[in-house]
Amino acid sequence: MKIYNAFLCLLLILLSSCSLTQKTPWENLIKDNTLNNWSVKGGKSTYKVVDGAIIGNTVKNEANTFLTTNKMYDDFILELDFKVDPEMNSGIQIRSNSFPEYNNGRVHGYQIEIDPSERAWSGGIFDEGRRGWLADLEDNTVGKKAFKQNEWNSYRIEAIGDTIKTWVNGVPAAHLIDNMTASGFIGLQVHQGKEGRKISWKNIRIIDKDVQKYSTKTPLPPAPKRNLLTAEEQKDGWKLLWDGSSTKGWKGAKLEEFPKQGWLIKNGILSVLASGGAEAAAGGDIVTEELYGNFEFKVDFKLTPGANSGIKYYVDTEINKGPGSSIGLEYQILDDALHPDAKLGNHKGSRTVASLYDLIQADVNKPIKPIGEWNTAYIISNNNHVEHWLNGVKVLEYDRGSEEYLKLVSESKYEKWPNFGMLKKGQILLQDHGDNVSFRNIKIKSL
Structure with a gap:
């Protein structure tokens, strides 16, 4: 009986160990230190890869420019780190598209805002090229304080069904329920502005299978509805x-x-x-x-x-x-x-x-x-x-x-x-x- 109990304990330890070492199935979107899986749309601002980080630079008189994945995504969890010039505006496009018949190919779709200005709406959800702001941080005092100026910041973005949730450095930022677009590319924006402004992204990784299994279970309150009667x-x-x-x-x-x-x-x-x-x-x-x-x-x-x-x-x-x-x-x-x-x-x-x-x-x-x-x-x-x-x-x-x-x-x-x-x-x-x-x-x- 003692031998049996010892064997059972050892088996439980091994099973527990295997469970703990199972890895979350992240896929890196920066591969082989190249941009082979990406395309540039919109303007002519530049992108390059340096030591595993994508660096975008503004070009004078250029329109908004987007480095977009060649693959389209519907439900996913995306995590990435970024560092942005404090005088620059940027964003992460998700479920976005570019069609010749829509404003001559203008990139449009959900954008997770990168906002180093005093407004501090980083992590808010903007509809690029369409409806404008959908879920800002006007009422999220804690979320507005999460962004770190002149430092690397981390985003987590969950897009599952009609629900999009965002976190900035682990702090809940925005929560949107909207069903306008279910699928599209992911894009890194270099916003038009003064020449020589820089934004960098690294550790860009995604889960696009069994997404619900890895989603954050703690619910976020929906963004407050303004100017509506209950x-x-x-x-x-x-x-x-x-x-x-x-x-x-x-x-x-x-x-x-x-x-x-x-x-x-x-x-x-x-x-x-x-x-x-x-x-x-x-x-x-x-x-x-x-x-x-x-x-x-x-x-x-x-x-x-x-x-x-x-x-x-x-x-x-x-x-x-x-x-x-x-x-x-x-x-x-x-x-x-x-x-x-x-x-x-x-x-x-x-x-x-x-x-x-x-x-x-x-x-x-x-x-x-x-x-x-x-x-x-x-x-x-x-x-x-x-x-x-x-x-x-x-x-x-x-x-x-x-x-x-x-x-x-x-x-x-x-x-x-x-x-x-x-x-x-x-x-x-x-x-x-x-x-x-x-x-x-x-x-x-x-x-």
């Missing part, structure tokens, strides 16, 4: 106040149309551009075309350092046709740490973020996120009772027309406006205060 919101009567792509429903506060300058719509984000910090001096405020009485309103906003803006409600643009912003009650948007307005006003703290501007200070323990991250403002006004919320927490409340409210107005900059803040219905306003501030997911529900 099923619950639709059922509850919410409406989009901005569609995420056009100026429909909005106009300049002192114009009959949307401002031609000063505002930017890009990637589902509405931004007022920096113009020196003056109030309504560039593009100017924008307001809803519709009027609202009792309502619930919510919006995501993002500040840049030292920025100032605001969300005004019960606005009448016929009041104050002169310089400055239109008149209305205001949910303050401010960098409290850097903007001097945080210390001004007749009522202490009433010009800090989420406060009722110049009237009531928001809770000092309000849950504000760091500058550069998205916050959510929520305002409810029903039968003259108004509440300001920030990131899911109520930070102040008041009653329009109450004795306390009227006293506060009489002690503020608004005392010169008769019946200030007492309209039954008014417009919603996003303020141009000359600083770069962004908005998205602008929604309203009439009560």
